[in-house]
Amino acid sequence: VRAVFSHALHTGCYSGQNPAALVRLPALPRPHRRTLTLEQLQQLVKTMRHPEKELALFTLLTEMSVVEICGLQWKFINLASISMWADGEFIPPKTIAVRYQHYRGEFSPIAGTRRRFVRVPESICHLIAHLKNTRRQFTQPQDFVLAARNGSPVNAENIAMRRLKTLGNSLGI
Numbered sequence: 001v002r003a004v005f006s007h008a009l010h011t012g013c014y015s016g017q018n019p020a021a022l023v024r025l026p027a028l029p030r031p032h033r034r035t036l037t038l039e040q041l042q043q044l045v046k047t048m049r050h051p052e053k054e055l056a057l058f059t060l061l062t063e064m065s066v067v068e069i070c071g072l073q074w075k076f077i078n079l080a081s082i083s084m085w086a087d088g089e090f091i092p093p094k095t096i097a098v099r100y101q102h103y104r105g106e107f108s109p110i111a112g113t114r115r116r117f118v119r120v121p122e123s124i125c126h127l128i129a130h131l132k133n134t135r136r137q138f139t140q141p142q143d144f145v146l147a148a149r150n151g152s153p154v155n156a157e158n159i160a161m162r163r164l165k166t167l168g169n170s171l172g173i
Contacts, residue, residue: 071102075141102153
């Protein structure tokens with residue numbers, strides 16, 4: 001309400017003092033976020049399967065968000081020891097170019113400072129190579145690294161609701 005009156009004052013549709021300016025809103029209750037111990041994390045990763053396991057490892061070992069990982073295409077990963085040319089730019093060696101995201105069913109480019117290069121740790125290099133070598137399909141440059149059965153990017157919300165909550169509850173975390 002305060003914002004509506006402020007806008008009305010600014011545009012000249014209302015004159016006088018903002019009647020909502022003195023209202024103090026109560027603090028919003030925030031859910032308690034648990035931090036997993038190393039033992040709990042190891043136990044959780046052992047019980048995970050594809051694709052939530054790879055999603056978790058990418059999240060833990062890189063500076064990428066879940067929506068960036070879901071939107072990652074093979075052409076933006078360079079595991080070689082030399083730079084490579086992809087989509088009109090050079091990607092440095094052992095690097096992921098963060099260029100797209102998949103959020104709430106929409107695949108879109110990343111803007112601003114979130115568009116960046118992320119160094120690939122050796123442990124992720126092995127995971128990426130294993131993913132590419134064990135797949136029979138969806139390994140072309142435009143394909144998604146974590147692809148669903150139909151080739152579309154995996155849906156992070158589905159993974160969280162269908163699998164991760166169940167795993168966490170079963171382990172009591």
